[in-house]
Amino acid sequence: MAIRQRIRIGKGLAWLPAIAVGILLAGCSSTQRDGVSVVDRNHQGAASSTKRQPVTSGQYRVQRGDTLYSIAFRFGWDWKALAARNGIxxxxxxxxxxxxxxxxxxxxxRPKAVATAPVVTKPRTGSSVSSQPSVPATQPAVRPQPPSPAPVATAPASAPSASSARSAAGWSWPANGPLIGRFSSNGSLNKGIDIAGELGQPVLAASDGSVVYAGSGLRGYGELVIIKHSDTYVSAYGHNRRLLVREGQQVKVGQTIAEMGSTGTDRVKLHFEIRRQGKPVDPLQYLPRR
Structure with a gap:
């Protein structure tokens, strides 16, 4: 009896390797299916970046370095509507x-409210943009600003380059280089265009405006500059190596505002967005043909 019992146990154990292999194969297939890499351009804790509609629930606690514009940009709101919603x-x-x-x-x-635009100080007549930042009397930003990980220099106004040829709408290309990523309106993560270039290459303001954010607080954008051009339009310039402008500074089309880099991404490039009332639009419909 003892011998027969051991034989039965032995036969039972013979099945274990096959069962173990099956479990491992199932686990591998599950890992392969679920292990898709997803690029997240949004701040940690924000809604899925595949959604283009503004976040319409929940709340956000302001962090050091945030501005009203950066929060509106992050969560897909028009800054005027966000200010009105929160009584700011x-x-x-x-x-x-x-x-x-x-x-x-x-x-x-969805948010439709309109608020009065912030008052911005314009450069004095007959003078070029100073090497010191022009700080508006009323600056929509959180103060004090946190120390930047890299030194920030102020870029003087420069003569328009070949990239500064304006379109009929008044926009110019923010950098020279091949287009390697296009805007997509089908729920893709790319809310703008990507332009390849060399490390340290000049990044240019695409139109006249006021810098309303300069920092690295939005995950996935690296060192980022946001420029307000009007109550309707803002533009964003991401993945820079070094920022050359400060919040509140007035900039002119074609002015160097940053150096191209690879912060927050895997290669040297400029990620460029245009947003109309908080909604991403295709920059190629605004930029001049080249």
């Missing part, structure tokens, strides 16, 4: 620890 009056100053709410009020399908 001009000059739109926010402070660390302040709560920004995104829930849409009853009767609204």
């Amino acid at each position: 009056p001009a000059p739109y100053v926010i402070r660390p620890g302040q709560i920004i709410r995104f829930d849409v009020q009853p009767g609204q399908t």
Whole structure:
């Protein structure tokens, strides 16, 4: 009896290697299916970057270095609507620890409110942009600003280059180089265009405006500059090696605002976006043909 029992156990154990192999194969197939790499351009804790509609629920606690514009950019809101939703009056100053709410009020399908634009100081007549940043009397930013990991220099206005030829809408190319990534409106993560170039290559302002964000607080964009051109349009310049402008500074089309780099990405390139009332639009429809 003892011998027969050992034989039965032996036969049972003979099946174990096959079962173990099957479990391992199933595990491998599951890992392969679920291990797709996803690039996230949004801040940690934000909604999925595949959604183009503004976040309409929840809240965000202001961090050091945030501005109203950077928060609106991050969560897909028009800055005027976000200010109105949270009762933030001009000059739109926010402070660390302040709560920004995104829930849409009853009767609204999406944010439509309009607020007064911030007052910005223009350069004096007959003078070029100074080597020192022109700080507006009312600057919509969180203060004090955190220390930057890299020294920030201020770029003087430069003569328009070949890239500064304007389109009929007044926009110019932000950098020289081949186009390696296009805008997609089908839920893709690319909300702008990507331009390849050399490390340290000049990044240019695509139109006249005021710098409303300069920092690295938005994950996936690296060292980022956001320029406000009007109450309707802002533009964004990501993955820079070094920023050459400060928040509140006035810039002119074709002015060097940064050096191209690879912060927040895997190669040297410029990620460029244009947003109309907070919504990403195809930059190629605004830039001149080349």
